[in-house]
Amino acid sequence: MKRLIISFLILAAIVTTSVYTLSAFDKANHTLVSYVERAEELYKQNKTDLAEEELTRLNRFWSDYYNLASYIVQSTKLEEVAQSISKLKALMGKDEFLSECESIKYGVRLIYDSEYPYLHSIL
Amino acid sequence: MLIIFLRAFILYVLVIFSVRLMGKRQIGELQPSELVITILVSNIATLPIEDINLPILTGIIPIVSLVCFDVIMSSVTLKFKKVRRIVSGNPRIIVINGKIDQVAMKQLRYSLDDLMESLREQGIFDITEVQYAIVETTGKISVLQKKDYQPITLDIVENKNSASTNPPQVIIDDGVIIKKALDVLGLNDKWLNGVLNKNKVKAKDVFMLSSDEDKNYTLIKKDH
Incomplete structure (x- = not known):
């Protein structure tokens, strides 16, 4: 009986932690995407100084995000986004800046989707 | 290198804990489903040790979940006989009074070689000596020798007029x-x-x- 109770408790803890992590992950994703979108907007308005400040904030946020995500996501997936983020400042003033922003948003969404229990992911 | 070492240590502790949670059974006594769980656990544990790109949680969560499911299933099968029959199956008699039940053997996909090997392991070389041979749910064969071939015990001597030859x-x-x-x-x-x-x-x-x-x-x- 003791084993049974321990098993149920462990399973409940796993499910609770998973749901909590997923929601925290979702929230972090929204924040990250909003940083990228703000940087994109400022860049389009030619406010490059403000856009650069936004990118600094994005970089800072990314390190926290990376720490959270690395517990559950394969590091290779995260490194692809990390590379794109690290390139952003250098791409300011070039055509690739906006496409790199898009690829970051897409990459982050892919990471979240890979963790979300969609039917197709489960099967 | 240190990462691999630490991961190996964490998973070692986890596997020990998991096996402990599963309960005390020896490999030969494991039900087929339990054996599969044991093999799965050892297989899953190797993945995050070998590949440091994988988060260690991708090893820990399936191991712990499988063990918990196994413990829950064991409790359910203990309580409900029908579930036990579905999960573990029933013991099947394959030899009665020296006669082989060929239909049962076919259904169990047991060859004559398998049967004879199991009998020989128990010191029986002649099928006619066998009163009962039963394939247990673990796949092991239990054999009851005919009274004439059993080693003499006090109980047999005292009950020499007993007509019963079949097990209780x-x-x-x-x-x-x-x-x-x-x-x-x-x-x-x-x-x-x-x-x-x-x-x-x-x-x-x-x-x-x-x-x-x-x-x-x-x-x-x-x-x-």
Whole structure:
């Protein structure tokens, strides 16, 4: 009986932690995407100084995000986004800046989707 | 390198804990489903140790979940006989009184070589010496030799006139009466009620009642 109770408790803890992590992950994703979108907007308005400040904030946020995500996501997936983020400042003033922003948003969404229990992911 | 070492240590502790949670059973006594779980656990544990790109949680969560599912399933099968039959199957008799049940052998996909090998392992080289051979749910074969071939024991000497050659059958299993066993032994409800009345107990309060054809029975009451 003791084993049974321990098993149920462990399973409940796993499910609770998973749901909590997923929601925290979702929230972090929204924040990250909003940083990228703000940087994109400022860049389009030619406010490059403000856009650069936004990118600094994005970089800072990314390190926290990376720490959270690395517990559950394969590091290779995260490194692809990390590379794109690290390139952003250098791409300011070039055509690739906006496409790199898009690829970051897409990459982050892919990471979240890979963790979300969609039917197709489960099967 | 240090990462791999630390991961190996964490997973080692986890596997030890998991095996402990699964309970004490030796490899040969594992049900097929338990054996599969054990192999799965060892397989999953190697993945995050070898590949540091994988988060260690991708190893920990499936291992812990599988072990918990196994513990829950064990408890369910303990409580519900029907579930136990679905999960573990039933023991099957493949030799009765020296005669091989070929249909049962085919259904179990047991070859004659498998049977003879198991008999030889138990020191029996002639199939005609076998009274009963039963394939247990674990896949092991249990053999009862005919009385003439059994080593002499005090019990055999004292009961030399006993007609019973078949092993005792379980008639009540955890409060549930097994009618089939009564039929096999040629006993009836009247005899069963007599035994229960004599012991001042109801069938639902009996943990185990077994008997042979000579009506020599063993009754164990439930503890609670």
